[in-house]
Amino acid sequence: MRVGYVQFEPRFGEVKRNIGRAIEMMGSERADLWVLPELFSTGYLFVSREELMGLAEPVPEGPTTQALLDFSRKANATVVAGLAERAGDKVYNAAVIVGPAGLIGRYRKIHLFGKEKLWFDPGDLPLEPMDLGGVKIGVMICFDHFFPETARTLALRGAQILCHPANLVLPGMGQLSMRVRAMENRVFAVTANRIGGEARGGEELRFTGESQIVAPEGAVLLRASPEGEEVGVVEIDPEKALDKRVTRYNDLFADRRPEFYGA
Amino acid sequence: MRVGYVQFEPRFGEVKRNIGRAIEMMGSERADLWVLPELFSTGYLFVSREELMGLAEPVPEGPTTQALLDFSRKANATVVAGLAERAGDKVYNAAVIVGPAGLIGRYRKIHLFGKEKLWFDPGDLPLEPMDLGGVKIGVMICFDHFFPETARTLALRGAQILCHPANLVLPGMGQLSMRVRAMENRVFAVTANRIGGEARGGEELRFTGESQIVAPEGAVLLRASPEGEEVGVVEIDPEKALDKRVTRYNDLFADRRPEFYGA
Numbered sequence: 001m002r003v004g005y006v007q008f009e010p011r012f013g014e015v016k017r018n019i020g021r022a023i024e025m026m027g028s029e030r031a032d033l034w035v036l037p038e039l040f041s042t043g044y045l046f047v048s049r050e051e052l053m054g055l056a057e058p059v060p061e062g063p064t065t066q067a068l069l070d071f072s073r074k075a076n077a078t079v080v081a082g083l084a085e086r087a088g089d090k091v092y093n094a095a096v097i098v099g100p101a102g103l104i105g106r107y108r109k110i111h112l113f114g115k116e117k118l119w120f121d122p123g124d125l126p127l128e129p130m131d132l133g134g135v136k137i138g139v140m141i142c143f144d145h146f147f148p149e150t151a152r153t154l155a156l157r158g159a160q161i162l163c164h165p166a167n168l169v170l171p172g173m174g175q176l177s178m179r180v181r182a183m184e185n186r187v188f189a190v191t192a193n194r195i196g197g198e199a200r201g202g203e204e205l206r207f208t209g210e211s212q213i214v215a216p217e218g219a220v221l222l223r224a225s226p227e228g229e230e231v232g233v234v235e236i237d238p239e240k241a242l243d244k245r246v247t248r249y250n251d252l253f254a255d256r257r258p259e260f261y262g263a
Numbered sequence: 264m265r266v267g268y269v270q271f272e273p274r275f276g277e278v279k280r281n282i283g284r285a286i287e288m289m290g291s292e293r294a295d296l297w298v299l300p301e302l303f304s305t306g307y308l309f310v311s312r313e314e315l316m317g318l319a320e321p322v323p324e325g326p327t328t329q330a331l332l333d334f335s336r337k338a339n340a341t342v343v344a345g346l347a348e349r350a351g352d353k354v355y356n357a358a359v360i361v362g363p364a365g366l367i368g369r370y371r372k373i374h375l376f377g378k379e380k381l382w383f384d385p386g387d388l389p390l391e392p393m394d395l396g397g398v399k400i401g402v403m404i405c406f407d408h409f410f411p412e413t414a415r416t417l418a419l420r421g422a423q424i425l426c427h428p429a430n431l432v433l434p435g436m437g438q439l440s441m442r443v444r445a446m447e448n449r450v451f452a453v454t455a456n457r458i459g460g461e462a463r464g465g466e467e468l469r470f471t472g473e474s475q476i477v478a479p480e481g482a483v484l485l486r487a488s489p490e491g492e493e494v495g496v497v498e499i500d501p502e503k504a505l506d507k508r509v510t511r512y513n514d515l516f517a518d519r520r521p522e523f524y525g526a
Contacts, residue, residue, distance in 0.1 A: 110520050110523050111518055111520065112512075113510065113512075113513060114510045114511070114512050114513065115512065116512075117512045117513075118512075122520075123523075126523060127523055127524075143513075146446075146447055146509070146515065147447070147515075147518070147519060148411035148412075148415060148447055149411075149415075149519070149521075149523075149524035150524075152411060152412075152524070153523065153524050153525060153526075156525075156526040157526070173446065173481060176439065176442060176443060176446075176481070177443050177446065177447070179439060180439060180440050180443040183409075183436065183439075183440065184409055184410065184411055184440070218436060218439070246409070247376065247377045248377070249375075249376075249377050249378065249379075249380045249381075250376060250377065250380075250406075252409065252410075255374055255410070256410060256412070257373050257374065257385075257410075258412075258526070260373050260386075260389060260390055260412075260416065261390075261412040261413075261415070261416050262416060262419075263416075263419040263420070263521070
């Protein structure tokens with residue numbers, strides 16, 4: 001199974017251009033599963049709920065999901081992509097999971113970061129892995145990585161590959177944390193981070209790139225540069241993520257002792 | 264508050280010598296809180312339950328705890344030290360926490376690694392922070408780091424400093440993981456790892472050193488070499504670990520969403 005990330009620089013508000021650029025980049029290599037950054041089609045730094053509502057889209061009717069469905073069908077690939085989802089009067093920092101046969105599912109970020117709390121509604125869907133014909137993926141968005149419970153919950157429920165659309169701003173921290181998320185859960189992890197910067201509403205952010213693909217033992221299989229637009233694809237065997245043994249005597253899931261855990 | 268690690272090479276079975284060496288090293292610098300490696304007074308690679316039972320000690324009556332109590336009183340310091348604890352017909356990979364006024368508490372490793380499962384009983388005490396006169400510490404031993412629930416439980420219950428006696432064998436992995444444990448819980452973390460090797464019972468292990476002290480934001484404040492006997496001491500402000508904010512909008516504990524977590 002070939003899994004990949006698209007690392008690029010969305011331009012704020014230029015939805016059509018951003019979709020085109022992401023699809024162009026995915027077209028440059030062959031992968032079975034692509035991960036795109038968080039909010040890849042809109043950009044990140046909204047300055048009001050109204051602005052966000054104006055750019056957010058219903059799923060699957062909106063142009064972003066429709067374009068990805070079209071790509072997915074033609075390329076025979078699954079795509080996990082971060083986007084702003086409008087649902088009635090709610091709006092989510094979400095991800096869609098689309099495959100050749102249609103929309104597979106959606107995820108809505110449960111741990112909002114910084115000013116996202118001002119504009120977005122908190123995620124309201126369970127952390128449930130999605131089945132891609134025998135391989136289960138788990139979706140989490142950016143800051144979700146900071147909470148070990150996110151990856152743990154997805155992995156305990158069967159996720160073999162963590163798909164992690166991101167707009168990481170703290171250099172190296174998300175990348176470090178996702179290595180440990182892979183290691184402690186014995187799963188693969190694909191982080192698609194964006195690059196470049198945004199300066200809007202009196203705030204300025206630089207995004208840190210270094211998208212990466214990590215193996216279940218924590219090794220970084222591939223890592224992008226901090227500043228370039230790049231796709232990266234690695235061939236993995238997702239079956240490996242079903243084996244939680246770290247020594248002859250230790251299985252990371254069987255060894256858990258939940259009776260000792262808790263607040 | 265000055266916190267430190269002792270990184271040294273215990274000699275298997277030479278309990279008196281190992282105690283003396285550790286106390287000599289602690290005597291070379293001033294600290295308020297010392298962390299010693301896992302099983303520091305016995306060594307690691309037991310070949311039978313009988314051998315382990317012969318070297319394990321009751322707490323606090325045994326020579327290791329008694330010597331540490333004596334040091335602690337004289338140095339006016341708290342010591343967290345890994346040792347083999349015998350309790351009736353049970354034996355634990357344990358840690359004692361001793362202060363100038365006496366035994367503060369004990370911890371028994373809940374996640375046993377490799378052949379430890381053949382010789383030791385699994386820990387049966389709750390993950391409960393211990394109060395050092397206003398500063399709370401949490402104790403976890405070596406492989407416990409692999410399970411995010413260990414540090415999480417201690418931190419949610421108030422631990423400001425994770426004290427982590429270790430005999431780490433996978434190069435860099437425990438050190439990486441403990442940075443993330445500090446970061447995700449916004450606490451300090453002191454890992455005291457041993458160095459050198461043991462070859463017993465047809466098995467050979469090399470221990471990886473690189474003891475470290477990590478700050479709540481994940482920065483490594485101090486790290487020892489992979490192979491030298493060293494003490495390392497850093498002045499920290501444990502109050503910092505009470506503040507779980509990572510942005511103006513985000514508090515790592517308040518932002519948790521337990522209703523979404525679980526197996």
